[in-house]
Amino acid sequence: MDWPIAGGGVYISAGEVLASSEGTTLDPGGIANTKGAWANLVASAPFNAAGFILTVHADSLGPGIGSYLFDIGVGSGPTIIVPNMLIGGTGDFSAVAFIPIPVPAGGAIQGRAQSTNTAADGNLIVQAILVRENFTMPQPFGAMIDYGAALADSGGTQVDPGTPANTKAAWSQIVAATVRDHNALMIALGGQALGKAAADYLFDIGVGPAGAETVIIGNINAITSAADDSPNPPWRGPFYVSVPSGSRLAVRAQSSDATSSRREIDVVLYGFS
DSSP, X not given: OOOOSSSSOOEEEESOBTTTTBOEEEOOOSSTTSOOOOEEEESSOSSOEEEEEEEEEEOTTSOOOEEEEEEEEETTTTEEEEEEEEEEESSOOEEEEEEOOOBOTTOOEEEEEEESOOOTTOOEEEEEEEEEOOTTSOOOOSOEEEESOBGGGTBOEEEOOOSSTTSOOOOEEEESSOSSOBXXXXXXXXXXXXXXXXXXXXXXXXXXXXXXXXXXEEEXXXXXXXXXXXXXXXXXXXXXXXXXXXXXXEEEEEESOOOTTTSOEEEEEEEEO
């Protein structure tokens, strides 16, 4: 593989649209909860990337109301490398995360989305900033697997903080058994457009059988506002933890808001291998 002479990173953006000063539009199309057409972020990656910084936000022209799942793919086909990334709620949501999945030189990078929102302007805007392989980078992973995504409503697995307020509720199973060994996890949170309240949340990720879960990542903080039920920040991680194949993963939460039909949050977990 080719390494830059300097030890630092080399970054190239993919997906910017200079004519409109924004990223690439992912249009979910007019059919709810169905993946729309693929859109090109870049026709050919300029180098072997060890990963990329993924950014997404609601279309500034649209209402930004709805739940979304989107994919990032590479090459002809394409091959999905980021599956069913969750984001959404009732406001102008945005998110950014480093995705430690390699992108080969010369391959196209594409995206597609589905949503509960079928409005003509209910699009997502995405961009990827490619990070060239270098000696300072951690070893990238070969695969990213989603757990808990609900394609039927473009959301995730509901996690209810329950009552009383500020007390951890019961665990919600995200997956009964992981499909491979994972060395890192990422969590995505989505609003369910049920109601709005200024609230604080703490989430735990646990592994193990029902009734005997062990917290492996604890007290991940997020908030919602009185104007927007989109959890902020919506993405956290990757967290470098080991999860053996066949493991049960679960999430529990607590919230300062104990009001039913307002406190619930969608959750999707992502395992890296």
